[in-house]
Amino acid sequence: MTDLKPDLRQRPSDDRQATALPADLTARELGRWAWRQVTSMRTALVLLLLLALAAIPGSVIPQDNIDSLAVSQWRDNHPRLAPIWDRLDLFDVYGSVWFSAIYILLMISLVGCIIPRLFVYARALRAKPPRAPRHLSRLPESTSYTTDEAPDVVLARAARVVRARRFRVHHVEGEDAVAAERGHLREAGNLLFHLAVIVVLVGVAAGSLFGYKGGVILLNGDDYGFSNNLTQYDDFAPGALFDPDVMEPFSFSITDFDVDWLTEGSRAGMAREFVASLDYETEPGGETKSYDLKVNHPLTIGGTDVFLIGHGYAPVITIRDGEGEVAKSGPVVFLPTNAQTFESFGVVKAPFARPGQIGLEGAFYPTFSMGRDANGDLTMPSSIFGALGDPLISMSLWTGDLGLQDGSASSVYVLDKAGATQVTKANGQPFRMDLRPGESVTLPDDLGTVTFEGVQRWNKIQISRTPGKLVALAGVVLALLGLLGSLFVRPRRLWVRARRQDDGTTLVELGRLDRSSGGDPEDGAAELAEVVAALQDPTGPATTSSNKEEQS
Amino acid sequence: MTDAQWEVFSYQGVIAAAVLYFLAMLAYFVELASLRTATKEAELATVADRPAGASSAAGAAHPGDDPAEPSRRTQVAGRLGLVLTVFAVVVHLVALVARGLAADPNRVPWGNMYEFTISGTFVVALIFVLTAVRLDVEWLGPLVSTFVVAALMAAFLGLDDAVLPLPDALNSPWLVIHVVSAVISTGAFTIGALLSGLYLVKERSTATTGYLARVPEPKVLDRLSYRMHAFGFPVWTFAVLITGPIWAHQAWGAYWNWDPKEVWAFITWVVYAAYLHARATAGWRGRNAAVLALVGVATLWFNFIGINFFSSSSQHSYAEGARPERSVVLRLAGPVEATQEVGVVVGSDHPRA
């Protein structure tokens, strides 16, 4: 391909290339040079690649805000590396300084790139299509023919023909060529796309700065309710600029919960459909409404979304102490340790029991079964199904100081054994109780009795408020629209020149320049051929096209 | 038909399609072979002519000897390859539909890796056929048919999985839209990568005979590759940056979690954005852009296959029953140690993006 003159070849997008450092520098020049580098295409390209590279570690190393359990395991397994990883923010890649640096630089580059291009674009919109280059035949797509018609006639028709093809046409009386251009929407789309990227970022930033995400484990039943304020959450992750006043004053309780378990097939035992029936009020004293909370079916109240994300069992346990008083009674949340069988772990504490504090720790099996090894000998107890087939709790007993009376906070899911001792049977073996619903056991050492009354369910509910999410969504949709314009609109120029030759005939030359990245000479040739056909047929399309012109 | 019959029917359909693709591949290879011998003969003819005093230009004047013009046999083989591919695509489609009908309740056939692979290869073949209708891309036939046959074999041998109802999290119309667009763009990117790979090879090649001689000049390859990417990129944007987040928001309560599948979908997106920039940047056009296209497709396929083995914490994993599903981690109230956190599960396994 012959090299075109740079002014022709140049696309609006090409105007920013990295340049060499000028030889003698004033501070001003240096600044200008640096700005040019930052806003050059090449820099954008390198920053994009850096961004892709920088995102990788976060997919390999466990991340604090995604899977903190995995992070702590990783820390335990790599005691030496962990501090180094910490210093490098590798457990929080997407919030790290270096990751932020890359995308902030990219945004600066983007803004620096977009603003001048907006001006260029505004100017180009008003500008007339550029004059025909001297040698149309040197364009990558060109053709010519001779005719007996006068040049003026040909050019006038040419102007009509290309205008009918939705080109912007520039034809000055007396000039030997018609210049035409179309496809400005490409650059508009490109600008829209890049601006929309900024909109997306603003939306995402708003969500992470002003939003929050929290979770709560809520027992099923009307007796247990949740109202939306900070104290009620089990976990709460606010954005940096979160203001508790924005929290909507709704409340709800879970009246019923249903699971559909697969009972056959290779994934038998897997749970499939979950429905939590919710009764909720959008504000205190408001009307009570019902909602079926399901996976993929969150409840939206104002700007807050309520999701069902987990479920489990809470055995109802009553502890009477040695003096016959009820020291503890009610459902206790056990946390599943196995996602399929819902074998769960939990602790029950009765710190005010007398004569001694009582702490229970152990497992709950929804469908209890003794495991068997290859020889058929009994091995470990386990649960074989997630539903309540044959529920059983199996707990060990602790007494002494359970660390609950010194006022320090402690988790309801762990037994502080530092000051406690495990209660043993007469033979020195640890005391264990295996209870099915309705069964009781008398504790050794006159500590009291434990009754397993039944099983309740609980749900893990996640509540989040993500303010900018619609802004972000609108941004991506705009970006997509811009992208379509940018990728599929073909900006192109077309010139028709007609000149009287020495022999009295007229030489008509046509040239076409496709300025898109995907320009295809075949399409170009087709377009040229159509224009030529229209030009050579004075009665045909040319007249109809002038009609069209009048209509529009 | 019962579900089980549909399932068997679908397997048979996939096998039949694979056999047809294989035959198409053979036809293409025959075409290549005869192309090679034809051009060899032409060369020999020219060489033999020379001592006799005939100029090579005269030798080339015999139409049959012109290396640029394939012989009839070659043409027939090439046509046959394309026709067989078209049949294969039709059978492939039937097998996909049957797979969906085999599930109870009926659903889209994108529940696991096997199903994703047979869908993805279908799109690759379909795009090839559709392009072949409009443009002369028959020379891509050998590559596409080989790729599809290999991928189908891998799907059959390595990824087979029973037809199962979708877990709850997957029961969403967004799944359909999300996965359809992911599959389509994966197909387009894959063909784009084949073209960019060809570009890199062709650019260095001086071959005047054989397959590479048949392939058009690098500029054409580059442009075709660009068109595939220009088609794939918006679709991919739609899949991973619009429908993916919408669905994630509904199913998991957050539209973007930086889960490994999401991270790699994002990486793929960024690499392809870089590719599009590269094509508009002096000094990066051509070679470097083609390399970026290959990097892009590598991240794409790594995301589909590799990440499942690499990282266990993806909510998207197609846990094949063997691996416990990813659990939603509970952050407990109060000063609880991270080690005391316990996983709780609702949605069981989730599909890939």
Ligand code: HEM
């Ligand atoms: C967040 C960062 C960015 C992303 C995701 C991005 C993405 C894209 C995409 C997908 C395209 C292809 C559309 C097309 O070909 O028209 C594109 C084109 C373009 N981008 Fe960016 N871009 C980013 C930053 C930048 C920056 C910082 C600059 C300025 C230096 C820039 C300048 C351009 C130009 C001039 C084009 C048009 C190329 C052409 O004419 O083919 N972009 N960008």
